[in-house]
Amino acid sequence: MPETIDYLNDELLLTSDEKPRAPQTPLLDRAVEVIKRINAFIDETGAEPVSEPGRGVRERMLANELAGLRASKADLDGLASYDTRALIFGRTSGADPLDDPLISDDLDIFEVRGELKPMARPDFVADRRPCPDFERFESLFIRVRKTVEGGKRTPQPFRQERVELGEFFVLKGQIVHVADVRDEHRRNGKLDARLRVIFDNGTESNLLMSSLVRRLYEDKDARRIGTAGAGPLFEGAQTGFVYVLRSRSNKPEVQGLLKVGTTSGTVEDRVARAETQSTFLFAPVEVLVTYELKGYSAKEAEQRIHRALRTYHTALKVIGPDGRSFSAVEWFKATPELVEEAINVALS
Known part of the structure; x- marks a missing residue:
């Protein structure tokens, strides 16, 4: 059988100003789509998106995604040709991979908030890890983001004592989906449960409901997107x-x-x-x-x-x-x- 020639990547057929293209992967495809949306935002506003109190939901989500690209650039070599503004490969990322909004705290490690009280210990500690079946949730995140950016769904301030299965939230500029609720129990006299929470950057966590609720209240810009009117999301x-x-x-x-x-x-x-x-x-x-x-x-x-x-x-x-x-x-x-x-x- 004759050898197949890749005419797009054959170095002998490239002009002097062309470089071989990296093969596209699902991860790279998602990254390309993200950087295009970030570039469109900069074209509109003239500035990079920033995640800080008072900023809009769309901007905070884009800023979070940009931080994720910078933290993962070692695995995204094929993205360099799309980084026309040197947002990712032209600078050193200042993102701390341990700076997880679900475990961060403003207190000094030696500062104690009031009197220490006995607390129930968790049966195991929640962690952040890659979501092995993220492709099942990715289309939901894309549709939620589009309905929010298009004004069809308006995120509301978070004012809940618990979260429900299937809900979507914006936390620290990142979309969060409650994919599973299990092992309901009482902790410190209040109803609690273990969650499977999916993040729009392709990671997941098994944190407690009380932990997620606390972080949503701590973030003044946290929003509930909810599930109301979500019908087409699941079709x-x-x-x-x-x-x-x-x-x-x-x-x-x-x-x-x-x-x-x-x-x-x-x-x-x-x-x-x-x-x-x-x-x-x-x-x-x-x-x-x-x-x-x-x-x-x-x-x-x-x-x-x-x-x-x-x-x-x-x-x-x-x-x-x-x-x-x-x-x-x-x-x-x-x-x-x-x-x-x-x-x-x-x-x-």
Whole structure:
């Protein structure tokens, strides 16, 4: 078979002022799209976007994305030809990769805010890491950003005591999506939960709801984009999964029951650490079947399915390892065939 020639990158065919082009990758494609929007902003305003109190939502989001490009420039060699203003490769990034808005604090490390009080310790510490299935959420971020920039959706100041599954927020100029809510419990006397939070820079975190709420209140420019009127955001896009599972607990009251729920992430992630979560009865589980979600947010689909299964619902009380009592929902006394029928009816 004759050798295929890449006429775009063959160095023998390039003129003296041309350079070989780097192969496009999904990451590079996203970076190119971001720098084009930043350049358009500079064309309009004559200045780089800045993320600081008092600036507009669009500007703060662009400033955050610019900081992300500067911090990741070592992995974006192919972006240099698009950096016509030397915004990224013409200077040293001042961004501190450890400057995470979710863990930052203005206090000196030796400064104590009032009297020290005993606090509940988290079962594990939230971290920021690359989101392995970000392609599933990327289109949602793009659509949310376009509706905000086009004036179709107006972000509102944050005035909530908790956040809900599926909501979008602007925090420190970055769009944040609550993709999953799990392990609801009480912490320091208040309802709390473990979240799966996706950020528009392709990372995610498993922080507590109380931590996210606190950071949203601390940022005076934080905004709630919410989910109201979000219908078209989910049309045709894979938005998550419905799962049906059985507990491996040996308690008699659990026998014959199935748990039916939804998740915006992977089912494997959702049931990981099941033995540490009250919603899974602090026991391992067996996943019987999963269904792909399209056209519905995970939260909306769950509400519809649970309404269809209401007559089979069974309320459970479970005692945690620390002796506390929890209510466990989403459990139903039904067969897998009956559950499948209810899912088809609810989502038809």
